[in-house]
Structures are given as structure tokens and as C-alpha cells.
Amino acid sequence: MAKADASAQSAVAMPDSYSSDTARAILEQGGNAVDAAIAAQFVLAVTLPEAGNIGGGGFMLIQKDGKGDFIDYRETAPSAAHRDMYLDKKGDVITNKSVYGIHASGVPGSVAGMWLAHQKHGSLKWNTLLTPAVKLAENGFIVHPKLASSIERYITRMAKKEVNINFAEHFALAKANTVFKQPELAATLKRIREQGKAGFYEGKTAKIIADFMDEHGGIITQADLKAYQAKSRTPIKADWNGYEVLTSPPPSSGGIAILQWLKMYELIKPSDKLANNSVSYIHLLAEIGKRVFADRAEYLGDPDFYEVPKTELLAMEYLKERSSTITPDKISNTEDIKPGLYESEQTTHFSIVDKWGNAVANTTTINLGFGSGVVVTGAGFLLNDEMDDFSAKPGVMNVFGAIGGKANEIHPHKRMLSSMTPTILLKDNKVKMVTGSPGGTTIISSVYESILNAVEFNMSAEKTVNSPRFHHQLWPKNVIRYHPGLDKQVINALEKMGYSLDERRFGDMHVIINNNGKLDAASEASGRGKAVVF
Known part of the structure; x- marks a missing residue:
């Protein structure tokens, strides 16, 4: 890595104060832009539940030491997914099946993406980067009024839609300017801190996810989780x-x-x-x-x-x-x-430049605000509703009004198209x-x-x-x-x-x-x- 000028500047532009303060602290400890991005990503899983996640996916674009890299940690369709899984017997798209509830989720990619980014580009220890998120989940963070308002509106809207989700059970107590603790999420983050990628895709966490899916009729299995791979691609x-x-x-x-x-x-x-x-x-x-x-x-x-x-x-x-x-x-x-x-x-994005001139642009999502609205009981995180980003049927708009075709139809282990x-x-x-x-x-x-x-x-x-x-x-x-x-x-x-x-x-x-x-x-x-x- 090139030597930094003692007067060289760093900068972070983050979606909330917790991720901003964490990214800055990591950079000031001597971490690089990728280290700061990984720490911020896990913090956002705690403090920005609308979009920050370990239950979703995203893309990390890196310019480091004069070279570009692109970490693709987009979710994938489970092995039991198929082209017509959101169509009724008449061949029409079933309203909201790909948007809310247990069937809306692809296999999460965020933890694998951060692990791959760290393996390739990280400089500080993995557990150092996870500790800020663990502390915020375990000890709690002060809920921003805008977050409290989003939670309240979402609970009201979902009640009117009468969708089968458990969001309110986990987030109704998150009130403005009060401390909100997430012990189940803290335990999950600790397993990731101690075991790396395997702390999510294998062992206890994977079993909790698969058992939860099985109990509620979902299709993500332990085999799906173990098979997930983030990919390093060549940027355009x-x-x-x-x-x-x-x-x-x-x-x-x-x-x-x-x-x-x-x-x-x-x-x-x-x-x-x-x-x-x-x-x-x-x-x-x-x-x-x-x-x-x-x-x-x-x-x-x-x-x-x-x-x-x-x-x-x-x-x-x-x-x-x-x-x-x-x-x-x-x-x-x-x-x-x-x-x-x-x-x-309700995706989220952040930008980082470190004192060596390295940069990270990271965009991460669980798709709609609060994703599928389903929290994995026992693991404490929200599942994405990214399956809606596939083309459920050629010529039919998704929730964003985007029309898709054959190139983006559902297939097992396939990544859905993203904006x-x-x-x-x-x-x-x-x-x-x-x-x-x-x-x-x-x-x-x-x-x-x-x-x-x-x-x-x-x-x-x-x-x-x-x-x-x-x-x-x-x-x-x-x-x-x-x-x-x-x-x-x-x-x-x-x-x-x-x-x-x-x-x-x-x-x-x-x-x-x-x-x-x-x-x-x-x-x-x-x-x-x-x-x-x-």
C-alpha cells in the first residue's frame, strides 16, 4: 500500500451517525477504506433496520492501490425456487407473495460479501471490525425520531394489508430517543465475530434460519446457506x-x-x-x-x-x-x-475515502423498507424481499414499476437483477x-x-x-x-x-x-x- 501523507485527508459519508462514527474510528485506528466499510455495514444491520442488514445483500465497489474490484454479495434464489413460483393456477402473479412474508426472501449475501472483502483487502482483524456492531446490539442505541416514525408507519401499514409477518413483535418497542437493545441480533453478530463467514452460513445460526423457514413454510435450507458464495467481479x-x-x-x-x-x-x-x-x-x-x-x-x-x-x-x-x-x-x-x-x-449507500486515496462505494439492501417484514426468531435479523427483483412473469412490473424478461427470470441459485x-x-x-x-x-x-x-x-x-x-x-x-x-x-x-x-x-x-x-x-x-x- 502506498505511504500516506501525514496531512492526507479521509472522508466518510454515511446513512446515520453510528455508521459514520464507526467508520471514522476504524480509519483513525489505521484501518483502510475496506475495513471501515465492513465495520459500517455491520453497524447498519443494528441501527438502520430499514435497509442495513445481515439478511440481505449488495455490491461493494473498491478502488485500492490503483486497482478496481467489485464484491458481488447479491442474494440468490433458493434451490427450491422456480420460474413460476409466484404465479397462480391461471398464470397470473399472486399479489404481494414476492414482497412480504416468508416466501419473499433470497439467500442472504451480506456476511459472505464482507468476509470476501476482508479476505482480499482488509488490514485490521475481523473481530475488531465486528465489535462496534456487537456493542450497539447488546447495549442498545438511541433511536432516531425518523427511525421511530418509519417503524410506526410500517406497523400501521402492514396491519392494514393483513400480511403474515412478525415485525411488530421485534420492533414495536423502538421509540424515539430511547435505548433499543437487540439481544438475539447481538448473539448472532457474536457468532459471526468469532467464526467469520461460517458463523452465519453454518452451525447454530444456519440451523436457526433453516428451522424458522421450515416452521413457517419457507424454502431456504441449511444447504442453500452453506452453498452461498459472494463473488469478486471485474468492475466496468x-x-x-x-x-x-x-x-x-x-x-x-x-x-x-x-x-x-x-x-x-x-x-x-x-x-x-x-x-x-x-x-x-x-x-x-x-x-x-x-x-x-x-x-x-x-x-x-x-x-x-x-x-x-x-x-x-x-x-x-x-x-x-x-x-x-x-x-x-x-x-x-x-x-x-x-x-x-x-x-x-429502502436500500442504503455509503462512501469512504481513506488517507491512502483508496475508496469504497457500497450499496446494500433488503429491498423494500424493512424487507419482507419477517424477523428470524432466535437470530434477530430481518429477511430481505429480494425475490421481487426477479421477473415473476415477462412483461409484468415489479413493485418498482420495472418490467423484466427472460434474462431475469427465476432460477435456483441465480442472482436477481439489481439497480x-x-x-x-x-x-x-x-x-x-x-x-x-x-x-x-x-x-x-x-x-x-x-x-x-x-x-x-x-x-x-x-x-x-x-x-x-x-x-x-x-x-x-x-x-x-x-x-x-x-x-x-x-x-x-x-x-x-x-x-x-x-x-x-x-x-x-x-x-x-x-x-x-x-x-x-x-x-x-x-x-x-x-x-x-x-
Whole structure:
């Protein structure tokens, strides 16, 4: 590892204060960015139950010692899963079966992902990195009012839906500004601390999970858990506008999508620079989005099961042809936008840069807020509802409105397609920006817009994360979702063009920008994140 300058800065941009303080402490102990990321990941499993997890999965993008790595710890379908498992006898999708309850979960990948990251890149001892999470679960943490409010709303909503979950039994006592302890989760984390990956996928924890599944009609077995493997993949690296974009390969759809978005924007933007969040700017990016999401539905899936045409989708000739039908003042017909080749939102993200210039962009999820709503009794953690990210039936939307096809159909041990897009921007192979966001399919929009904000519009980290964002994904037809704060005249002009505008906040960005050696970090103001440069 390169020697650090004594005055070199580090930075963390985290979804809550506990993960932020932990990551900083690990860096100050001499740990690297990956050590800090592992410690933060386990802390978030305690203090951010909406999305932080050991019962879910995610992607960790790493730039270390001048080289990129991508840790894929996405969940997999259990061995008993099959293509039509969420369809009724008529072949129709059964409402909510892939979203809530025991049948919604894939085999968790988070612990294996952190273990692989540590084996490859960690410098501090594994038990050192687990101890902060163990203490917070055992001794308790003070519940943030926003978390208490989320828990209360979720319990009320689930009661109205009459879904069969045990969430309230475990989280109803988490009240604002009080100490909340999780002894079962603490015991599970201790086994992971002492036994590493085997402390989750084998032995007592694995038996608790499998017995719980068996008791409630679930299909994840001890064999499924033991067979799970996180994977180290080669990140996608592409030139753009004088920078190198290091981003997420399949089974993320996001890396290819943001590169298509950024490159097509470069091809069609007018010579006179467009104003940020102007009518023309939003329209052009929305039109690109239609084409990006049509390709996503057709060509993106788990590369271990389906040959994703990465090179073809990012070829400049293809992107020129793809963007040639975009006009600056007219909406293209949604039904005419087809794939171009021939043939939770309650996720969470964090960004870290250490004093050696290494960086981690980590996005992790249990899919919807609080996942499946099911806590593994005896182990104390929430199960994901990632099976909804498969295509339950070709042409049918999932809970995020994303349409899937054969490339993303359910198959045993297959990873479901994801929009998670941890991304690092490089200049001369040195970190310029670390970015990412939660938000289901809106993740892709948050990430490419953050890059444009920082580079095209030279925004600070704080302005980058808080500038109003917008999102369009082909379907629902001509709908642009946008943050509060978008200019009213812009909204009116877009509506006159034929767009429907939907004001709903999405994402929770945590970004670090390197401005000529000076780090600038920010967490989105609407969340409960904490960013620090030190």
C-alpha cells in the first residue's frame, strides 16, 4: 500500500451517525477504506433496520492501490425456487407473495460479501471490525425520531394489508430517543465475530434460519446457506468526458445504464450548455431514460446464467443510433421504444475515502423498507424481499414499476437483477468522486445526475446531494418523478409537452468529491446521514 501523507485527508459519508462514527474510528485506528466499510455495514444491520442488514445483500465497489474490484454479495434464489413460483393456477402473479412474508426472501449475501472483502483487502482483524456492531446490539442505541416514525408507519401499514409477518413483535418497542437493545441480533453478530463467514452460513445460526423457514413454510435450507458464495467481479471501466467511470457490472443493471445515460447525453446535448434542471435538460435525460430502461428489461440479468451483451450496449455506434431519434422539443412514443440490439427503495449507500486515496462505494439492501417484514426468531435479523427483483412473469412490473424478461427470470441459485450502482469517478486513475444512492430503479437516475452535478455543473458535495433530482424509466408512460424544489415554470412547461409530473422524494445520497486533493463530503439533508472530512 502506498505511504500516506501525514496531512492526507479521509472522508466518510454515511446513512446515520453510528455508521459514520464507526467508520471514522476504524480509519483513525489505521484501518483502510475496506475495513471501515465492513465495520459500517455491520453497524447498519443494528441501527438502520430499514435497509442495513445481515439478511440481505449488495455490491461493494473498491478502488485500492490503483486497482478496481467489485464484491458481488447479491442474494440468490433458493434451490427450491422456480420460474413460476409466484404465479397462480391461471398464470397470473399472486399479489404481494414476492414482497412480504416468508416466501419473499433470497439467500442472504451480506456476511459472505464482507468476509470476501476482508479476505482480499482488509488490514485490521475481523473481530475488531465486528465489535462496534456487537456493542450497539447488546447495549442498545438511541433511536432516531425518523427511525421511530418509519417503524410506526410500517406497523400501521402492514396491519392494514393483513400480511403474515412478525415485525411488530421485534420492533414495536423502538421509540424515539430511547435505548433499543437487540439481544438475539447481538448473539448472532457474536457468532459471526468469532467464526467469520461460517458463523452465519453454518452451525447454530444456519440451523436457526433453516428451522424458522421450515416452521413457517419457507424454502431456504441449511444447504442453500452453506452453498452461498459472494463473488469478486471485474468492475466496468469506461472513459467519459475526460474521466474514467468505475462502476457496477451485472447483476447490477445500473453500471451499464448510467454509462448509456452519460454517453448519450454527451452525444446529443447542444453546444450551448444546458442549465441544470431546465426543461430541455430534463426532457433530454428523460428521453435517454426511455431507451436505457427498454434495454434494461431485455438484456440485463445474472451473468452466471445469461450472457449480457455489455460491449454491444456501450458501443458508441449503437449509442449514436439509439439517441438519433431523440428530438429536443417532442416526447417520443413510449410504445415505440423497444430494446435496441438485434437478437426499496429502502436500500442504503455509503462512501469512504481513506488517507491512502483508496475508496469504497457500497450499496446494500433488503429491498423494500424493512424487507419482507419477517424477523428470524432466535437470530434477530430481518429477511430481505429480494425475490421481487426477479421477473415473476415477462412483461409484468415489479413493485418498482420495472418490467423484466427472460434474462431475469427465476432460477435456483441465480442472482436477481439489481439497480444498485455504487460508482467511483477517476481522473488519471485517482479518485475524483465516490457516489451511490438507494431508491430502487431511481438509483440509476440519482447516480448519473450526481456525476453531472459534480462535473458538468461543478457543484459542491452538499449541493450535489441536495439539488432536486428527477427520474423517468419508460413506464409508467411519460411520468417524470421529481424532488420538491423543482422550478414551477419548468414543471408547467414539461406538463405542456405532455409529461405527467409526480412529486415524490427518492434516494438518500452520500457523496465524496476530491477537488484537487481536498476532500468534500455530504449526506442528503432529508435523511439522517452524517458526512465527515478529517
